[in-house]
Amino acid sequence: MINTDIKSYFKDVEDIVSQCDRCGTCLTVCPLFGAKDIESSSARGKNNIARGLIQGVVKPSTEILNIANFCLLCRTCVDNCPSKVKTDDAMIALRQYFADKNGSPGAKYKALGTLMKNRTLVKLSAGALKVLRKVGMNTMIPHGMAPSEFTRKQYLASFAGPAALGSVAPMSPIKISDKSKVAYFKGCGMRMMFPDAVEGTLAILRTLTEPQLINNMCCGLPHLAHGLRTDFLDMAKENISLFENADVIVSDCASCSGTLKHIGAYFTDDPVWKERAAVFSQKIMGLSEYLIHVGYKPQHSVNTKLTFHEPCHLGRGQGIKKQPRELLKATGNFIEMAGSNICCGGAGSFHIDYHDIAASILEKKRINIENSGAQIVVSECPTCLVQLNKAAAQSGGKFKVMHISQVI
């Protein structure tokens, strides 16, 4: 019997999962393949379960929610799927369904969602973290919230957000001139965890323009990914209004730029916001995308070998692959590592919720970095930087981790 309630709720999901012909191509490419020896870990299994839920064969349960949550949203399956089935989108919709059904995505996500919706609290947290880092006490917070000492240090960064959503976000079609007003979008993860990299980005931008500094809201990806869609839309509207005077909006966080490029797609049925949202999304550029677009030449030449970890949100999420590598090659000593575009296991809160599995994914990344012979691994996303820093610690100091703004 068809469950009409769920069926009408999941119109889009049904469209997505009905395209899955169960060919199994996605099984071995998924970074989670082998992590749990069950079909539901794979995109094919997830799509089957979503289909069963819509058709009323499977009942909504915590087990089904756990299956939806057990996904990095990395889009590797989408990239490799002959039918380009957007399993990541389907899992996000399932999470939203359960959050609505249960009245909340759960206390942890609700609390962090509330924190990140409040600009003052984000600012205060960033300031407090800066002080605590200086005196070496950052590992003490937040007491009792992190599942282990290993993750405690990075806990607040866990909400930098999982992979970009929907179809690949297009490159910005914007034409940039000397007169273009360029604004900087400061992501929460960058602000809280990597203030030095933020300074690096601003220093680079200042060699090219006078960047507008706007007290922006969170990009909203953590909210969207965990069933807080209303919060996501509210924050999107605020950001749209805040950046109305900018011609170009540059973000050095791949999660933020990927999400912001998709905002237009969330307002297509809203006559009031549709046009403004579309214009806003078209102004968004990732840092390396912008720098290559305007012909920036790296200011430093680096003698040590560099390699690049390609964030899911940047490469598969936005199609930005060549630009960061071009910039790094111009520094003089770039080397491509094996598996550079494979997810590091960070994926927003995944590395907190599934610590052991995220660690096993990261271990493969560590080996690839070490085998490349690079002394510095560079990335363009704070969640990846958090993960890679764990890998650097595991390697016993064989390599360092830097944001791209710190080496070019």
Ligand code: SF4
């Ligand atoms: S998601 Fe794509 S690759 Fe995976 S089983 Fe379905 S059709 Fe095949």
Ligand code: SF4
């Ligand atoms: S989005 Fe990534 S983690 Fe999720 S099923 Fe696809 S390949 Fe696996």
